[in-house]
Amino acid sequence: MKHYAISLDNVEKSFHHKQVIAPLSLNIPTGQLVGLLGPSGCGKTTLIKMIMGMLKPDNGQIQALNLAVPHQQLLSSIGYMAQSDALYLDLTGEENLNFFAKLYNLSKRERTQRVVYAAQLVRLKDDLHIKVANYSGGMKRRLSLAIALLHNPPLLILDEPTVGIDPVLKKEIWQELMRLKNEDQKTILVTTHAMDEAQKCDQLIMLRNGYIIANDTPQALKTQYDAQDFDEVFLKAGGEVL
């Protein structure tokens, strides 16, 4: 039996009798950078919240890091970045980081180190003393990412991490994600609707209306669908005529 960082078995979810996630099974291997790709409203966030244990699936099982979701202990091994920034606006960036660091029970020394590391990574070191209410959208996004990385978790689940971030920083963040994967052997699950980010993933899962329409390496998908880019793959895999 292979070890998967995340595995979903026949997971299904509806909101008010409207099916958002059709029964789907999915395995995410350890140590890979996996992209969850699909237009907005296709169910990416719903799927991720179920993996986090924040939503209860109507059917099916979810396992993460060999623990059945929901599991309290599991949450200390996951770095989560929500789609909408959930920050304390009346606190400074540093106070936000410290607050979350404490929730992960980091020792005081570790905390100082990790706060500096995470802030440096997202280029917020000089803005840490500013109240988050005065941050720009991109800065808030970066702070959310820093919070996800604080406790050095083996599994990162990031919901649209690069929305609203300028191209230069976006490139840097992707470089850092690759480095985290390659050097620190982290498993990373990223959702995006930006097709240009898809190429950088080891595995691409394309989601449409709650169905997985494609699941393979970027190269294999391009070859299989004889496509130039992932927009084309997406459309062809979804059975749409170009």
Added chain:
Amino acid sequence: MRIGAIVTRIIQQMRRDRRTLALLFFAPLLVLTLMSFIFNSNEANLTLVISNGTPPLIEKLQAVDLHIIEQQNFSVEQLKEQQYDGWLILGQGNVRLTLLNNDPSSSKVLIMKLSQALQPQQDAAPSLTTDYVYGDKDTAIFDIFSPMLIGFFVFFFVFLITGIALLKERTSGTLERLLATPIKRAEIVAGYMLGYGLFAFLQTVIIVLFGIYVLDIVHVGSIWLVLLINMTVALVALSLGSLLSSFASSEFQMMQFIPLIIVPQIFFSGIFPLDNMATWLQKIGHLMPLYYAANALNGVMYKGVTFSEIATNLAVLASFAIVFIILTTFSLKKYRVL
């Protein structure tokens, strides 16, 4: 540790929110002061007529700030006419007090001051008979009123501020984000109770001290008991505020709980006399935390009862708080199944 993180965060947030702090600490004092002006205006100037008084007694009465008029032949008619507060006749072995009682709170103060002055006498305590020109001994307004008022303000402001704070946590998504960390739901609730409890505690101390020492609200019982009752009231308000905030989706909706939850408690908790109300309707009061708070506060401040006599009221209040805390913890299940 995690609870501590939440407490620290709440303190940081509150320190920056000057308006909320002002609302919490000064608004109750302002309203209480206004109330005391309305109900207590002439308390400082009490006039007592004395017949057959002895010089040492008169001295003693003057020592407790009473304005004394000596007159041997006096009548109730004259008392009414002159609008003096009371008339004291000293006879053999008995003392007769006639109170005008047009303002019950002045009468109470007068009785208190009299008993203060008469008590230290060595010889057999003279039996004091009290007559009332208007009303009777049960017609007190602000004295019964004010202890409850203190409890009410503690309840109202703590309820509102915690409710809105937790609501903000919900609507901004930070609560959901919190639940994506390994924190337990009970830890969040505990952090909230402690963090806001701290401010509620400060508020309670300020209101009680202000009420007793600045506004001179009558209090015969122990001030520690008054603080203890009010802290329990604050805890009920804290937990009820957090619980109800999960049924509101905006600050405005939180305000809508005021006529629903707060105002009925004012009517039923005995701040206004309930005697004319149908019995079954009066029973509704027993479902309301402020009813027990008012009972306990009134008992301690006005009647001077001891801990054992308010223990039941305190226990009921504490049970309210515990139930609300448990329900709040459950209400967080909406966000995380664990």
